[in-house]
Amino acid sequence: VMLLESGGGLVQPGGSLRLSCEASGFTFRSYSMTWVRQAPGKGLEWVANIRYDGNEIYYVDSVKGRFTISRDNARDSLYLQMHSLRAEDTALYFCAREDVDMVTSERVIDYWGQGTLVLVSS
Amino acid sequence: EIVMTQSPATLSVSPGERATLSCRASQSVSSSLAWYQQKPGQPPRLLIYAASTRAAGVPGRFSGSGSGTHFTLTISSLQSEDFAVYYCYQYNQRPPHTFGQGTEVEIK
Numbered sequence: 001v002m003l004l005e006s007g008g009g010l011v012q013p014g015g016s017l018r019l020s021c022e023a024s025g026f027t028f029r030s031y032s033m034t035w036v037r038q039a040p041g042k043g044l045e046w047v048a049n050i051r052y053d054g055n056e057i058y059y060v061d062s063v064k065g066r067f068t069i070s071r072d073n074a075r076d077s078l079y080l081q082m083h084s085l086r087a088e089d090t091a092l093y094f095c096a097r098e099d100v101d102m103v104t105s106e107r108v109i110d111y112w113g114q115g116t117l118v119l120v121s122s
Numbered sequence: 123e124i125v126m127t128q129s130p131a132t133l134s135v136s137p138g139e140r141a142t143l144s145c146r147a148s149q150s151v152s153s154s155l156a157w158y159q160q161k162p163g164q165p166p167r168l169l170i171y172a173a174s175t176r177a178a179g180v181p182g183r184f185s186g187s188g189s190g191t192h193f194t195l196t197i198s199s200l201q202s203e204d205f206a207v208y209y210c211y212q213y214n215q216r217p218p219h220t221f222g223q224g225t226e227v228e229i230k
Contacts, residue, residue, distance in 0.1 A: 036221075044158075044166065044209055044221040058217035061123070094165055101213075103172035106154045108213050110177070112165035 001025040003095045003113030010119045015085050019116055021078040021095030029053075029073035032098040032107050035080050037091035038115070045091070048080065049098070063089075085120045092117050124148050124212050128222035134230040141197040143225045145210035150190045154214035157186055157195045160224075161206045169208075170195065197227070205229055 007019040021033070035047040048069040049058045057069055068081040078095055092115040098107035125148040135141045145155070153173040158166035168177045170186035173193055183198040197204055210222040 034219075043224045044160075044211075046211075046217070046219050046221060049217045049219070060218050101154070101171050101175075103175055104152065104154045106213050106215070108154075108156050108168070108171045109158075109211070110168050110171075112167075114165055 001097065001111045003097065003111060005093065005095045005113045005116035008093065008116030008118045010121065011085055012122050013086060013120055015120070016081070016083045017085065017118060019080040019082070019093055019095075019118070021113060023076045023078065023095075023097070026097070028071075028076040033069075033071060033078045034096045034098055034109055035069060035078075036094045036096055036109070036112075037089075037118075038094070039088075039091045042091075047093070050078070082118070085118075087120050090118060090120045123218055124151060124214070124220050126210055126212055126220050126222035128208075128210055128225045130225060131223070132226045132228060134228050135200050136230045137202060138199050139230075141200055141204075141227055143195040143197075143208055143210075143227070145188075145193040145195070145222050147191045147193075147212055151212040151214035153189050154212060155186075155188070155193050156211045156213065157184075158209045158211060159204075159206045160209065166209060200227070 002024045004022045034049045066084045070079045094115045095113040096109045097111040099110045101108045155173045157170040160166040174186045213219045
């Protein structure tokens with residue numbers, strides 16, 4: 001399993017950025033995917049999730065209306081479109097795979113990419 | 123949103139000693155609780171899921187317990203490679219799912 005994020009960089013407050021995650025080593029279209037972020041020196045924050053078929057999408061309240069998660073199963077790719085960026089969005093953004101936990105039947109994050117850094121600053 | 127609270131924030135332990143980390147949920151998450159280990163410059167690594175099931179390749183010195191709102195991660199005999207930050211994570215039912223703020227296990 002490999003997850004390779006890209007698209008991070010320096011952006012001014014109010015700006016936009018699109019993150020990508022290229023998946024390999026597994027059947028991408030069969031897995032739900034999640035974006036998790038980590039501000040410098042801080043803990044992990046769950047950001048957004050998309051079901052394997054794209055038909056269910058969820059966001060943390062702080063990004064609702066500004067971020068859009070999407071996927072292209074033909075390209076084995078996950079995306080995060082970010083608008084109206086704020087200083088508090090500065091973080092390392094991880095792409096993560098979810099798999100079904102056979103004990104609880106819920107989906108748990110089992111693999112992570114290395115992350116792509118987003119810096120929002122003027 | 124379910125709030126996950128970990129304690130202590132920092133745990134100082136000598137190599138070979140036992141470490142016990144706590145995680146509490148603001149409401150029941152049943153057994154949908156995972157533990158991750160994160161070392162500097164690396165992504166998190168899944169250690170435990172379903173509160174007490176070790177992920178593939180995780181050494182037997184790591185064990186998890188609990189259900190509902192109170193969970194524990196125990197490292198029976200700390201090795202040098204175990205010094206890291208540990209996060210609990212609830213994935214009960216529909217998102218949003220949430221992480222605890224982390225416990226740093228440092229060398230005493």
